[in-house]
Structure formats: structure tokens, C-alpha cells
Amino acid sequence: MATGRNHRPATRSRGIPEATVARLPLYLRALTALSERSVPTVSSEELAVAAGVNSAKLRKDFSYLGSYGTRGVGYDVEYLVYQISRELGLTQDWPVVIVGIGNLGAALANYGGFASRGFRVAALIDADPEMAGKPVAGIPVQHADQLEKIISDNGVSIGVISTPAGAAQQVCERLIAAGVTSILNFAPTVLSVPDGVDVRKVDLSIELQILAFHEQRKAGEEAEAAAGRKGPDGDMPAVMPA
Amino acid sequence: MATGRNHRPATRSRGIPEATVARLPLYLRALTALSERSVPTVSSEELAVAAGVNSAKLRKDFSYLGSYGTRGVGYDVEYLVYQISRELGLTQDWPVVIVGIGNLGAALANYGGFASRGFRVAALIDADPEMAGKPVAGIPVQHADQLEKIISDNGVSIGVISTPAGAAQQVCERLIAAGVTSILNFAPTVLSVPDGVDVRKVDLSIELQILAFHEQRKAGEEAEAAAGRKGPDGDMPAVMPA
DNA sequence: CCGTCTTTGTGCACGCGTTCACAAAGACAT
DNA sequence: ATGTCTTTGTGAACGCGTGCACAAAGACGG
Ligand SMILES: NC(=O)c1ccc[n+]([C@@H]2O[C@H](COP(=O)([O-])OP(=O)(O)OC[C@H]3O[C@@H](n4cnc5c(N)ncnc54)[C@H](O)[C@@H]3O)[C@@H](O)[C@H]2O)c1
Ligand SMILES: NC(=O)c1ccc[n+]([C@@H]2O[C@H](COP(=O)([O-])OP(=O)(O)OC[C@H]3O[C@@H](n4cnc5c(N)ncnc54)[C@H](O)[C@@H]3O)[C@@H](O)[C@H]2O)c1
Numbered sequence: 001m002a003t004g005r006n007h008r009p010a011t012r013s014r015g016i017p018e019a020t021v022a023r024l025p026l027y028l029r030a031l032t033a034l035s036e037r038s039v040p041t042v043s044s045e046e047l048a049v050a051a052g053v054n055s056a057k058l059r060k061d062f063s064y065l066g067s068y069g070t071r072g073v074g075y076d077v078e079y080l081v082y083q084i085s086r087e088l089g090l091t092q093d094w095p096v097v098i099v100g101i102g103n104l105g106a107a108l109a110n111y112g113g114f115a116s117r118g119f120r121v122a123a124l125i126d127a128d129p130e131m132a133g134k135p136v137a138g139i140p141v142q143h144a145d146q147l148e149k150i151i152s153d154n155g156v157s158i159g160v161i162s163t164p165a166g167a168a169q170q171v172c173e174r175l176i177a178a179g180v181t182s183i184l185n186f187a188p189t190v191l192s193v194p195d196g197v198d199v200r201k202v203d204l205s206i207e208l209q210i211l212a213f214h215e216q217r218k219a220g221e222e223a224e225a226a227a228g229r230k231g232p233d234g235d236m237p238a239v240m241p242a
Numbered sequence: 243m244a245t246g247r248n249h250r251p252a253t254r255s256r257g258i259p260e261a262t263v264a265r266l267p268l269y270l271r272a273l274t275a276l277s278e279r280s281v282p283t284v285s286s287e288e289l290a291v292a293a294g295v296n297s298a299k300l301r302k303d304f305s306y307l308g309s310y311g312t313r314g315v316g317y318d319v320e321y322l323v324y325q326i327s328r329e330l331g332l333t334q335d336w337p338v339v340i341v342g343i344g345n346l347g348a349a350l351a352n353y354g355g356f357a358s359r360g361f362r363v364a365a366l367i368d369a370d371p372e373m374a375g376k377p378v379a380g381i382p383v384q385h386a387d388q389l390e391k392i393i394s395d396n397g398v399s400i401g402v403i404s405t406p407a408g409a410a411q412q413v414c415e416r417l418i419a420a421g422v423t424s425i426l427n428f429a430p431t432v433l434s435v436p437d438g439v440d441v442r443k444v445d446l447s448i449e450l451q452i453l454a455f456h457e458q459r460k461a462g463e464e465a466e467a468a469a470g471r472k473g474p475d476g477d478m479p480a481v482m483p484a
Numbered sequence: 485c486c487g488t489c490t491t492t493g494t495g496c497a498c499g500c501g502t503t504c505a506c507a508a509a510g511a512c513a514t
Numbered sequence: 515a516t517g518t519c520t521t522t523g524t525g526a527a528c529g530c531g532t533g534c535a536c537a538a539a540g541a542c543g544g
Contacts (some may be wrong), residue, residue, distance in 0.1 A: 019531060025451040029430060043491065052432035056494095056533055063493055071492045071539045088451050089458030096450070103352045103407060107345035113447045118454070157457055158450070181460060182453040184446075188271060188355060190294040198456045200449045205355045206433075207442045208338070208400070209267040209330050211424040212360070214440045215399055216331030218423060261501060285521065298503055298524095305523055313509045313522045 016087070020061045026051045027058065028084045034077050043074035095122035095154045097180075099171050100163030101131060101141050105185055107160060122154040127223040129165070144171075151178035158182045165189045172199075258329070262303045269300065276319050285316035310314045327434045337364035339422075341413050342405030343373060343383050346428055350404060351379040364396040369409070386413075387458045393420035407431045414441075442457045 003168075018189060030050040034042055044062075048055035062068060062075070069075045089226055098105050101124050108114070109124055124136055127144040128232055134141050142150060150156070159175040161168050168187035175183060176197055183190055185201045193199055272292040276284055286304075290297035304310060304317070307329055311317045327333055338356075340347050343366050351366055352357070368377055369386040376383050384392060403410050403419040403425060410429035417425065418439055427433055427443045435441055446483070 017531075021453055021455050022448070024455070025445075025448040026432075027445075028451075044493095045491085050432070052434070054533065056535090057531085059491090059493060060532085067493075070541080071493050072490045072541045074491070081429075085454070089454040090451065092458075094450075094454055094457070103349040107349040108446070110345045111446065114450075117451065118448060119450055158453055182457050184449055184453060190268075190272075190292070192294070193310065196452055196460070200453060202444055203267075204350070204353065204447065204451060205359060206267040207426050207444060208336075208356075208361055209270075209332065209359065210264055210330040211400055211426060211440055211442060212336055213263050213266070213329070215336070215424050216334075218438070235257070286523095287521085296503065298505090301521095301523060302502085309523070311522050312511080314511045314520045316521070335511070357490085 016064045020064055021059055023051070023057075024051065024088055026053070026086050028081065028088070028090075029082045031077055031084070033042075035081055039077055041070075041074045041076055044069070047075070078105070090118040092118065094119050094158055095156045096120065096158045096160055097123045097125055097147075097150060097154075097156050097175075098162060099125045099144070099175070100161060100162045100167070100187075101126040101136055101148070102162065102164075105160075105162040106136050108160065108186075109139065119158075122156055123150045125150065147174055148178040151175065151180060156180060158184070160184045161191075161213075162184070162186045246248065258306045262306055264298075265293070265295065265331075266326050266330055268295070269303070269330075270323065270330070273319055273323045273326070277323055281319055283312075283318055286311070289317070307312055332360040336361050336400055337398045338362065338400040338402055339365045339367055339389075339392060339396075339398050339417075340365045340402045340404060341389070341417070342387070342403060342409070342429075343368040343378055344404065344406075347402075347404040348378050350402060351381065361400075364398055365392045389416055390420040393417065393422060398422060400426070401426070402426045403433075404428045413452065422482045437454075 002125070027047065030047055033050070034047075044059045045055045050057065059069075061078075065083055068080060068083055079182045096119055098108055098121065099126065105124070105126070109121060116142060121139060123138075124139050124141045125144055125147055126132070126141050129143060131141045132143040151159075157180055159180040159182070161171055161175075163171050165187045168185060168189045169191060172183060172185070172191045172193065176193060181196060182198045183191065183193070183200070185199055186203075188203055188205055191199050191201075253292055269289065272289055273284070275292070276289075286301045287297045290300045293300065301311075304322075307325055310322060310325055324455050338361055340350055340363065343351065347366070347368070351363060356363060363379075363381060366381050366383045366431070367389055368374070368383050371385060373383045374385040401420055401422040401424070403413055403417075405413055407429045410427060410431045411433060412468075414425060414433045414435065418435060423438060424440045425433065425442070427434070427441055428445075430445055432446055433443075
């Protein structure tokens with residue numbers, strides 16, 4: 001068990017690289033699993049395997065948070081869970097609204113992993129008058145007219161957009177005008193937002209297209225290898241379209 | 243109108259940077275919108291704005307595909323749509339299976355944008371015997387027992403996993419054993435796969451945590467600015483947890 | 485108290501991605 | 515044909531992220 005604990009409290013707290021921030025949730029998930037199994041400490045190597053990253057990268061990532069490890073032993077699981085949670089801002093409660101309660105919005109509303117990390121669905125909002133009042137995942141859907149009031153009454157700063165693409169920019173602008181400063185966008189559109197507002201997007205279609213690219217490349221290489229060709233240009237010639 | 247068209251057919255076809263590949267679908271979406279409005283040509287600057295990227299980056303990205311632009315004019319929209327589609331492998335049909343038809347899986351099955359780009363939902367698969375035969379989005383759900391047969395009968399190489407996290411690794415292994423070489427994973431787990439298999443993940447929870455981090459940072463900076471502090475360390479002291 | 489052995493924290497080098505800035509290409513008018 | 519004007523394609527510089535490799539820290543046994 002680790003005894004020495006004169007850890008310095010994270011200098012450089014304002015300089016965590018974006019790539020590191022994006023991995024912290026991954027580490028947190030792996031650590032939470034260890035915590036539930038009552039594992040007291042974990043080495044960078046073990047944790048790296050669990051999170052699917054390089055162990056040197058993991059150690060460097062943690063070094064941005066401060067020196068929380070013990071040489072020869074590893075990292076205290078509970079302590080690290082706490083530190084990462086605090087760094088990510090998960091020790092506080094984040095009310096979120098979901099706008100556009102269709103197929104996807106309803107699935108998101110029903111998603112359990114939402115609430116598990118300090119995120120609380122404060123409201124579900126849809127423009128369809130038919131939906132108003134109907135409960136989805138135990139929460140009554142409210143009409144889009146109420147958007148501004150809901151945001152300000154609940155102090156919402158994070159909004160999720162799952163409306164059709166055509167409505168997304170407009171919804172985005174209303175959210176921002178009402179005080180939202182972080183947006184998670186599921187609609188396949190580029191949202192333009194003022195400085196100071198963060199947007200992250202999730203786009204199924206893009207992910208599939210990236211997979212298709214690699215899939216095609218694999219098939220091409222395979223065919224090339226099978227034919228035992230010499231020339232590196234295995235492409236079909238680029239014929240002009242009609 | 244562009245007349246000269248002695249475009250060389252993409253040398254370097256085996257060297258497209260990953261970052262570029264990830265942006266091609268974005269360009270394609272913007273170009274498709276232009277195409278629908280019958281816009282004949284577009285400059286790198288205009289297209290860059292539509293896609294939300296830097297115009298120099300866009301030109302460099304396109305340069306990896308070949309010289310498809312015309313100086314002084316821009317790019318031919320239709321031609322570029324075709325070239326990017328071809329490069330991404332969207333000129334062929336990609337049958338995909340979705341495994342785990344719960345809230346999310348059903349939403350994915352209902353998603354129209356799926357089919358729009360050459361992706362065809364070949365089958366919906368779930369382990370729950372209750373669901374077998376029930377149609378979701380017009381496609382009858384099949385039992386997980388049939389997984390291997392479905393994959394091989396349809397020549398499926400892309401699989402989507404939307405099962406609970408606990409089942410994901412096992413489903414992943416079965417998919418791969420049956421011949422799938424690209425996986426889109428919605429379950430919050432790290433999937434371990436052999437070389438040659440591509441995995442992309444979509445994780446709502448991670449995206450929200452990243453947003454929360456920046457949100458907290460904004461709030462901290464604001465408070466600091468308001469208090470007019472000197473010291474750069476605006477953090478609460480790192481107190482040891484109980 | 486000292487030696488050994490494990491594991492962290494990080495200096496360093498390298499490669500990828502981004503962006504600037506500009507020469508050259510080519511359309512278009514005269 | 516020649517000049518002008520727009521826009522591409524890319525060389526070059528820079529910064530960020532990654533991973534190696536190792537010195538130092540510290541636990542633990544004797
Ligand atoms: N379903 C999926 O799996 C999936 C996957 C990826 C992306 N998407 C994207 O997510 C979005 C939603 O998809 P979906 O399948 O749930 O569509 P959907 O049509 O089922 O739902 C859209 C909902 O948004 C509501 N809406 C429309 N305009 C609105 C506005 N101005 N304000 C508030 N609500 C409004 C509609 O009433 C409807 O309930 C789309 O942009 C889609 O492209 C969906
Ligand atoms: N719902 C969301 O918005 C959302 C968002 C992000 C991530 N996720 C993740 O996506 C996954 C699915 O979420 P959900 O809300 O649809 O859950 P869900 O419980 O509604 O659906 C899971 C489905 O998977 C099926 N299943 C279980 N084991 C299986 C197996 N071995 N083979 C085939 N099918 C199996 C179940 O029968 C069920 O129908 C979860 O891992 C969840 O964490 C969901």
C-alpha cells in the first residue's frame with residue numbers, strides 16, 4: 001500500500017493538451033472499473049492496456065495533472081479517480097437539455113450512462129406540438145417555445161442537438177443566445193458559433209465513410225497481392241464521368 | 243466554365259493522410275449540397291467555409307487526390323463529388339449489420355442518412371429471443387445465433403455494435419471470426435481486435451466529459467477575471483479525499 | 485541502514501498535421 | 515497574341531503529439 005503522499009498539487013493546471021483531455025474520460029472509465037473491483041493500486045502499464053493506449057503516453061498525460069503516482073508501486077486507484085473527476089469537472093452537476101426528441105433524441109434520453117457521470121437531463125425539447133407533455137424516459141417533453149426559459153431557469157450550459165440537419169443551426173443559435181456555451185451536435189451539419197462556444201459533433205455517416213475508405217484500401221491491397229503486380233499504382237484509371 | 247481538363251489521375255493514391263481521409267466526408271457533404279443547388283464550380287475558399295475548415299488545408303487535402311482544380315476558377319462540383327466518392331469507396335455498396343437492437347440500435351436502423359451513401363442495412367441482430375422476427379424500420383430482427391450465417395451470406399465487412407458494454411467484446415470477436423473487418427462501436431468499452439481490423443468508436447459520454455472540462459475551465463477563468471487575481475493558480479487546493 | 489528491484493516522470497527526437505505565403509497556371513478581356 | 519486578374523498547388527516553417535529510453539524515486543527485504 002502506498003504510504004508516502006506528499007504529492008504536489010498540480011502545477012500547470014492551465015496547460016493540459018487537448019489530446020490528453022480527450023483521453024482522461026477513457027482512463028476514468030478504466031479506473032472506475034478497477035475501483036468497483038476494489039483494486040487498490042494500478043501500474044501505468046496495466047492501466048494503459050485497459051484503456052488501450054501506450055503506457056508512456058498515459059504517464060505523460062498524468063504528469064500534466066501532477067505527480068500522483070508512487071514509483072515502484074503505481075497509482076492509487078481511488079485517488080486518481082478523484083483527481084481526474086475533479087479535473088474534468090465531474091464533481092459538479094451538469095444540467096443538459098436535449099433538443100429534438102425523435103428516434104435518436106429518445107434513445108439519448110433513455111441512455112443510462114448519461115446520468116452516471118454528473119450529467120443530468122434537465123429537459124427534453126421538441127418543436128412538434130403533438131409531443132408536448134408526452135413523457136420520454138420519464139421526462140415530459142416540452143415545446144420549443146419554452147427553450148429560453150428552460151435554459152435560464154435551470155442554468156443549463158450544455159445542449160445536445162438531435163434535430164434534423166435543417167433545424168440545427170437555428171436551434172444552435174437559440175441555445176447560445178439563451179446562455180448555452182457547449183454543444184454536442186448529432187445533426188450532420190457544420191454549426192457556426194461565436195468564440196467562446198465549444199461544439200463537438202458526432203456523425204455516424206462520417207465514421208462509416210472513413211471505415212469504407214479503409215475497407216476499400218484493404219480490398220485493393222489484397223487484390224494487388226493476389227495478382228502479384230509490380231507497379232505501385234493499382235487503381236483503376238480515373239475515367240471522366242459522363 | 244472550365245474547359246481545360248487534362249487532369250492527371252491521382253498519383254500518390256496510396257498516401258492519403260488519415261487526417262485528410264477524416265475530412266473527405268465533410269467536403270463531400272458540402273459538395274453534395276452545392277450539387278443539389280446546381281452550382282457548377284466552387285472555389286477552395288467558398289468550400290472551405292461551407293465545410294468549416296481552412297482553405298489552405300482543403301487545397302492540400304485535394305492535392306493528395308490529384309489536381310482536380312482549375313486555377314482562376316475553382317473546382318468542378320460534380321467532378322469532385324465523383325472523385326471523392328470514388329476515393330472513399332462510396333461508388334460501391336456496403337452491406338452493414340447492426341448488432342444490439344435496443345434504444346440506440348433501433349434509432350440507427352431508422353436513420354435515413356444510413357442508406358444515402360451506399361450503406362445498406364443488411365440485417366438487424368439481437369440476442370433477445372423476444373425480438374426475433376419483429377420488424378424494426380421495416381427489417382425483421384434476427385436472432386444472434388444467425389450472426390455468422392448472415393455475415394457470410396451477405397458478404398458483410400462492416401459491423402455496428404450497439405449492445406451493452408458487457409457484450410461488446412464477445413460480439414466483436416464473433417463478427418471478426420465471421421469475416422467482418424471494420425467495426426463501429428457505440429458501446430463504452432475498449433475493443434481489442436487483431437491487426438487488419440479497423441475499429442472506430444462513438445462515445446457520447448466521452449464527448450460530454452470533454453465539453454464539461456472546457457465548460458469548467460471557462461467558468462474558472464471567468465471567476466478569476468472577475469476577482470482580478472494575480473496568481474495563475476486559480477484551483478481550489480487539491481485536498482485528499484476521505 | 486543499505487542494496488535491490490520496480491515503476492514513475494520526463495528529456496529528447498521524430499513524424500504528422502497545419503498554416504502561411506507565393507509562384508505558376510490558366511481563364512478571360514481586349 | 516498579350517496582359518491582367520483570380521485561384522490553385524505546394525514549399526517551407528512551425529507546433530503538437532507520440533514513443534523511446536533512462537535517470538531518479540522510493541518501496542521493500544534483509
Ligand atoms: N437516428 C440516428 O441513428 C442518427 C444517427 C446519426 C445522426 N442522426 C441525426 O440526428 C438527427 C435526428 O435524427 P432522428 O433519427 O432522431 O430524426 P427524427 O426525425 O426522428 O427526429 C427529429 C426530431 O426533431 C424535432 N424537431 C424538428 N425541428 C425542431 C426544432 N426546430 N426544434 C426542436 N425540435 C425539432 C422533430 O419534431 C423530431 O421529433 C438528424 O439530424 C439525423 O441526421 C441520427
Ligand atoms: N442510448 C444511447 O443514447 C446511447 C448513447 C451512447 C452509447 N450507448 C451505448 O450503446 C449501447 C446500447 O444502448 P441502448 O440504450 O440501445 O441499450 P439497450 O439495453 O436498449 O439495448 C441493448 C440491446 O442489445 C441486445 N443485446 C444484448 N446482448 C447482446 C448480444 N450478445 N448480442 C446481440 N444483442 C445483444 C439486447 O437484447 C438489447 O436489445 C450501450 O452499450 C450503451 O452504453 C447508448
